[in-house]
Amino acid sequence: MSGRTARRRVTMAEVARAAGVSVMTVSYAYGQPGRVSDEARARVREAAERLGYPGPHPGARSLRRGRTGNLGVVLGEHLTYAFDDPQASRFLAGVAQVCADHGMALTLVPVTGGPSDVDRVTAAAVDAFVVWTTADDDPVIDAIAATGLPATVHGGPRRDDLAFVAVDDRAAARAAGIEVFAGARHPAVLSFPLDRARISSVSFGAPSNAGVTAHSGTSNVGVAPSDTVTTEAGPARATAGIDPEASTFRVTRQRLRGFRDAWAEAGGDWSQVRVAVCSTNSAREAEALAAELLTGPHACDAVAAMSDELALGTLRAAARLGLSVPGDLTLSGWDDTDAAAPAGLTTIAQSLRDQGARCARTALGHPAPGDRDTEVAWRLVRRVSTRRP
Amino acid sequence: MSGRTARRRVTMAEVARAAGVSVMTVSYAYGQPGRVSDEARARVREAAERLGYPGPHPGARSLRRGRTGNLGVVLGEHLTYAFDDPQASRFLAGVAQVCADHGMALTLVPVTGGPSDVDRVTAAAVDAFVVWTTADDDPVIDAIAATGLPATVHGGPRRDDLAFVAVDDRAAARAAGIEVFAGARHPAVLSFPLDRARISSVSFGAPSNAGVTAHSGTSNVGVAPSDTVTTEAGPARATAGIDPEASTFRVTRQRLRGFRDAWAEAGGDWSQVRVAVCSTNSAREAEALAAELLTGPHACDAVAAMSDELALGTLRAAARLGLSVPGDLTLSGWDDTDAAAPAGLTTIAQSLRDQGARCARTALGHPAPGDRDTEVAWRLVRRVSTRRP
DNA sequence: GAATAGCTGTGTATCGTTACACAGCTATTC
DNA sequence: GAATAGCTGTGTAACGATACACAGCTATTC
Numbered sequence: 001m002s003g004r005t006a007r008r009r010v011t012m013a014e015v016a017r018a019a020g021v022s023v024m025t026v027s028y029a030y031g032q033p034g035r036v037s038d039e040a041r042a043r044v045r046e047a048a049e050r051l052g053y054p055g056p057h058p059g060a061r062s063l064r065r066g067r068t069g070n071l072g073v074v075l076g077e078h079l080t081y082a083f084d085d086p087q088a089s090r091f092l093a094g095v096a097q098v099c100a101d102h103g104m105a106l107t108l109v110p111v112t113g114g115p116s117d118v119d120r121v122t123a124a125a126v127d128a129f130v131v132w133t134t135a136d137d138d139p140v141i142d143a144i145a146a147t148g149l150p151a152t153v154h155g156g157p158r159r160d161d162l163a164f165v166a167v168d169d170r171a172a173a174r175a176a177g178i179e180v181f182a183g184a185r186h187p188a189v190l191s192f193p194l195d196r197a198r199i200s201s202v203s204f205g206a207p208s209n210a211g212v213t214a215h216s217g218t219s220n221v222g223v224a225p226s227d228t229v230t231t232e233a234g235p236a237r238a239t240a241g242i243d244p245e246a247s248t249f250r251v252t253r254q255r256l257r258g259f260r261d262a263w264a265e266a267g268g269d270w271s272q273v274r275v276a277v278c279s280t281n282s283a284r285e286a287e288a289l290a291a292e293l294l295t296g297p298h299a300c301d302a303v304a305a306m307s308d309e310l311a312l313g314t315l316r317a318a319a320r321l322g323l324s325v326p327g328d329l330t331l332s333g334w335d336d337t338d339a340a341a342p343a344g345l346t347t348i349a350q351s352l353r354d355q356g357a358r359c360a361r362t363a364l365g366h367p368a369p370g371d372r373d374t375e376v377a378w379r380l381v382r383r384v385s386t387r388r389p
Numbered sequence: 390m391s392g393r394t395a396r397r398r399v400t401m402a403e404v405a406r407a408a409g410v411s412v413m414t415v416s417y418a419y420g421q422p423g424r425v426s427d428e429a430r431a432r433v434r435e436a437a438e439r440l441g442y443p444g445p446h447p448g449a450r451s452l453r454r455g456r457t458g459n460l461g462v463v464l465g466e467h468l469t470y471a472f473d474d475p476q477a478s479r480f481l482a483g484v485a486q487v488c489a490d491h492g493m494a495l496t497l498v499p500v501t502g503g504p505s506d507v508d509r510v511t512a513a514a515v516d517a518f519v520v521w522t523t524a525d526d527d528p529v530i531d532a533i534a535a536t537g538l539p540a541t542v543h544g545g546p547r548r549d550d551l552a553f554v555a556v557d558d559r560a561a562a563r564a565a566g567i568e569v570f571a572g573a574r575h576p577a578v579l580s581f582p583l584d585r586a587r588i589s590s591v592s593f594g595a596p597s598n599a600g601v602t603a604h605s606g607t608s609n610v611g612v613a614p615s616d617t618v619t620t621e622a623g624p625a626r627a628t629a630g631i632d633p634e635a636s637t638f639r640v641t642r643q644r645l646r647g648f649r650d651a652w653a654e655a656g657g658d659w660s661q662v663r664v665a666v667c668s669t670n671s672a673r674e675a676e677a678l679a680a681e682l683l684t685g686p687h688a689c690d691a692v693a694a695m696s697d698e699l700a701l702g703t704l705r706a707a708a709r710l711g712l713s714v715p716g717d718l719t720l721s722g723w724d725d726t727d728a729a730a731p732a733g734l735t736t737i738a739q740s741l742r743d744q745g746a747r748c749a750r751t752a753l754g755h756p757a758p759g760d761r762d763t764e765v766a767w768r769l770v771r772r773v774s775t776r777r778p
Numbered sequence: 779g780a781a782t783a784g785c786t787g788t789g790t791a792t793c794g795t796t797a798c799a800c801a802g803c804t805a806t807t808c
Numbered sequence: 809g810a811a812t813a814g815c816t817g818t819g820t821a822a823c824g825a826t827a828c829a830c831a832g833c834t835a836t837t838c
Contacts, residue, residue: 009537009794011793011794011795012794012795013794021817021818022817022818022819023794023795023796023818023819024796024797024817024818024819025816025817025818027795027796028796028816028817031795031796035815035816035817036816036817037815037816037817040816040817052535052537054511054535054536054537055508055511055512056512056794056795056796057452057793057794057795058451058457058512058513058514059448059449059450059451059452059457059514059793059794059795060448060452060793060794060795060796060823061448061512061794061795061796062447062448062451062514062795062823063446063448063449063452063793063794063795063796063823063824063825064794064795064796064797064822064823065795065796065797065823066823068447068448068514069512070496070514072494078489079485079486079488079489079495080482080485080486080489082472082481082482082485083471083472083478083479083481083482083485084482089472089478090472092471092472093469093471093472093473096468096469096471096472096497097468097469099468099497099499100467100468100469100499100501103499103505103509104499105461105496105497105498105499105509105513106468106496106497106499107459107494107495107496107497108485108488108494108495108496108497109494110488110489110492110493110494110495112489116492119444120492120494122443122444123444123445123447123450123458124447124494125447125448125451125457125459125514146441146443147443148398148441148443398824400823400824400825401824401825402824402825410787410788411787411788411789412788412789412824412825412826413787413788413789413826413827414786414787414788416825416826417786417787417826420825420826424785424786424787425786425787426785426786426787429786429787445824445825445826446823446824446825448823448824448825449793449823449824449825449826450824450825450826451793451825452793452794452795452823452824452825452826453792453793453824453825453826453827454793454825454826454827455793779838780837780838781836781837781838782835782836782837782838783834783835783836783837784833784834784835784836785832785833785834785835786831786832786833786834787830787831787832787833788829788830788831788832789828789829789830790827790828790829791826791827791828792825792826792827792828793824793825793826793827794823795822795823796821796822796823797820797821797822797823798819798820798821798822799818799819799820800817800818800819801816801817801818802815802816802817802818803814803815803816803817804813804814804815804816805812805813805814805815806811806812806813806814807810807811807812807813808809808810808811808812
C-alpha cells in the first residue's frame with residue numbers, strides 16, 4: 001500500500017543551496033538545459049536527486065509561464081462516455097495522437113450533465129479545448145468561450161467565436177437517405193436524441209407547415225415537440241411530430257434535414273416518415289424502438305439510422321421479427337465501424353480519428369496544411385443492406 | 390475560426406475593485422460561496438460577468454491550494470493506446486467513473502515510449518497517479534514514485550512504495566491452463582511481450598534448469614532470452630527458450646508461471662510448451678503467429694492465449710487452416726470481452742472496469758469498504774473452445 | 779445586560795517558479 | 809588590439825490566487 005506520509009515538497013531554492021548555485025541556474029537546468037553548463041547541470045541534478053526534488057512544481061510553473069501543457073477535452077456527455085462509446089473513442093484516439101506528438105497531456109474535463117459542469121470547465125487547467133458534440137443551449141459551451149482559450153468544436157454547436165470541425169452531415173444524410181429510401185413506401189429514421197432532455201420517442205415527422213424551409217444557419221426556431229404520450233412499450237413517447245429544426249444538437253438536426261431532403265426528392269413528405277428517437281447511442285435501445293417501427297399498422301420498410309450502433313440494433317430486431325434485409329427492409333447506418341462490413345450495412349464512412357486529430361491540431365494552433373480549408377471527408381459505402389431486390 | 394486575439398486575463402483584483410469589495414471576498418465568492426453574503430456574491434458575479442473574468446486561474450489556485458483536481462493516468466504504452474486497446478478502455482472507463490464521482494479531471498500523461506516520458510510525468514499537474522501495466526524497469530515508474538504523490542499501479546510492477554491492484558494472474562492462468570491443456574499433447578502459449586523491447590518470437594519454454602523454481606517476489610533474475618534467430622515468417626524470432634522469470638512485465642510473468650504450473654500438474658515439462666510472443670495485443674499479429682504454432686512438425690493442439698484478442702486471432706488462423714475448435718485444437722483467451730461469448734471462447738473473466746475504479750479510488754484516497762482487503766475477482770468461464778471431444 | 783457565538787468582510791504573507799535584464803568571462807573577428 | 813558576439817551565472821520582480829488571523833456586527837443565551 002501507499003504508506004507514505006505526505007512529505008513536504010522540496011523547493012527549488014533548497015536544491016540551489018545544496019548545489020551551490022543560484023535558483024535561476026536550477027530553473028534553467030530544468031526548463032532550458034542548454035542554457036547552463038554541463039557542469040552546473042550535473043551538480044543540480046545531483047543535488048535534486050539527493051534531496052528528492054521532483055522537478056518544478058507544475059502549478060507554479062503554469063502560473064508563471066502562462067501555459068499548462070494540457071489540452072482539455074469536453075464531452076457533451078458523462079465522462080465515461082469517452083471510453084464507452086466507440087465513436088467517441090475513435091475521435092479521442094485522434095486527439096491523443098496529436099497530443100502525444102506535441103508532448104501535451106490530454107485532460108478529460110469531468111462533465112456529468114449536472115449544473116456544476118460549468119465550474120469544472122472554468123477550473124480546468126488547460127491551454128485549449130476540444131469539444132465533442134453538445135447541444136446549442138449547453139451552458140458548458142459558453143463557459144468554454146468565456147475562458148478565452150482557443151477551442152475547437154466537433155459536430156456542434158457552431159459558433160463564430162469557436163473553431164469548428166464536422167462533415168457536411170446534411171449532405172451525407174441526404175446521400176444515405178436517397179440510397180436507403182429508394183423504392184420505399186414507409187420510410188423511417190432512427191435518430192439520436194433531439195435535445196439535452198434525451199427523451200426517446202416514436203412518431204412521425206412534423207407536418208410540412210412546421211418549418212420545412214431549410215434554415216442553413218444556426219437558427220433553432222423550430223417548433224418543439226409537444227403533446228407527448230407514453231406508449232406501453234416503455235420509455236418511448238409519441239410526439240406531435242418531429243421537426244428537424246427543433247433539435248438543439250446540430251448533428252442530429254443536420255442529419256434529420258438531410259434525410260428529409262432525400263425523401264422529398266423521392267416525392268415524399270416528411271410527415272410520412274416515422275422517426276424513432278433513441279435516448280442514447282446503444283444497439284439495445286435501438287432494437288426495442290426498431291421493433292416498434294417494424295410492426296403495427298405503419299410498419300416501415302426502410303430505416304435510416306444515425307449510427308451503425310443503432311442500425312445493428314435494427315438488424316437484430318428485424319431478425320427477431322423474421323424480416324429479411326434488404327428483402328423486407330432496407331437499412332443504413334453511419335460511421336462505417338468495424339461491425340458494419342461484416343453485417344453488410346450500407347453506411348456513411350468518415351474518419352472520426354482524423355477529425356479528432358484535426359480538432360486537436362486546430363485547437364493547439366498547429367494546423368496541418370489542409371486543415372483550414374479542406375472539407376472533412378465522408379463517403380457513402382453501399383452494401384447489401386440497401387440492395388432492394 | 391477562432392479569431393480571437395489572446396486577450397489579457399482579467400485578474401481577481403480587478404473584479405474586486407469593480408464590485409467594490411476586497412479581493413478575499415471575490416476569492417471566497419468562487420471558492421467558498423457560503424462564506425459570503427448573497428448580496429456580495431451577486432455583486433461579484435455581476436462584476437465578473439461584466440469584465441469577462443473567467444474564474445480563478447487554475448495554476449495560481451493549484452499553487453496556493455496544493456492540489457490540482459486532476460488524476461493522472463500513465464500507460465506503459467503510447468497515449469493512443471488508451472482509446473485503441475479495448476482492455477485499456479474498459480479500465481479507463483472505471484477510472485473515469487470515479488473521477489466524475491469526485492469531480493476530478495482525468496489527465497492522460499503523454500507517454501510515447503521515448504526518453505522524455507520521465508519529464509512528462511514529473512511535469513504532470515496531478516494529485517495522484519494511476520498506472521496501467523508497465524515493465525519493472527520502466528523509468529517512468531521511478532519518476533512517479535519520486536513525485537511522492539499517491540499512486541496505484543495496475544498489473545505491475547509491484548512495489549512497496551506504491552499501491553497495487555491486480556488479479557492473481559498466476560492462479561487464473563493455472564486455472565485456464567488446466568482447462569485448455571487437458572488431454573493436450575502439444576500445448577502452446579500465446580503471450581504478451583516479455584519486456585519493453587516488445588520483440589515477437591516463437592520458441593519453446595526454457596529447459597527446466599533455467600529457473601523452474603517459482604520466485605514469488607519481484608525478483609526478475611531469470612535468464613534472458615538469447616541466441617535469437619529470425620525466421621522466414623517475418624518479424625518473429627526463435628529464442629533459446631522462454632523463461633517466465635525473464636519477463637519484466639509482471640502480468641506476463643505471472644501468467645506464464647501459471648500456464649507452466651498447469652502443464653506441470655498434467656505431468657508435462659515447460660520445455661515441451663511452445664511459446665509465441667506477440668509484440669502487441671492484436672488479433673492480426675496473433676493470427677500470423679498462431680499459424681506458425683499450428684503448422685509444421687511441432688503443430689500444437691492446445692493454445693492458451695493471454696487475451697481474447699490473441700485468441701480470436703488464433704481462431705481465425707485455425708479456420709484458415711481448416712482446423713476445428715475444439716476438435717483439432719483447444720483454445721482459451723483472457724478477459725471475457727464481448728466477442729468471447731459469441732465465439733464460444735473459454736476465458737478468464739475479470740472486470741477491468743471495476744479494477745480501474747478501484748485503482749482510482751485508492752489513488753484518490755477514497756477507498757470503498759472492500760477495496761483494501763478483498764482480492765480482485767476473476768473466474769474461469771468454460772465454453773466450447775475447450776470442450777475436447 | 780453582559781457574555782458568547784455566528785456571520786461577514788478585510789489585509790497580509792505566501793505558494794514555487796520563471797522572464798528579464800544585467801554582468802563577467804572567453805572566443806572570434808577584422 | 810579593440811570591438812563584438814556568445815556563453816554562463818545571478819538578483820529581482822512578478823505570475824494570481826488563498827490560508828490565516830483579526831475585526832466589526834448582529835443574534836442568542838442565561
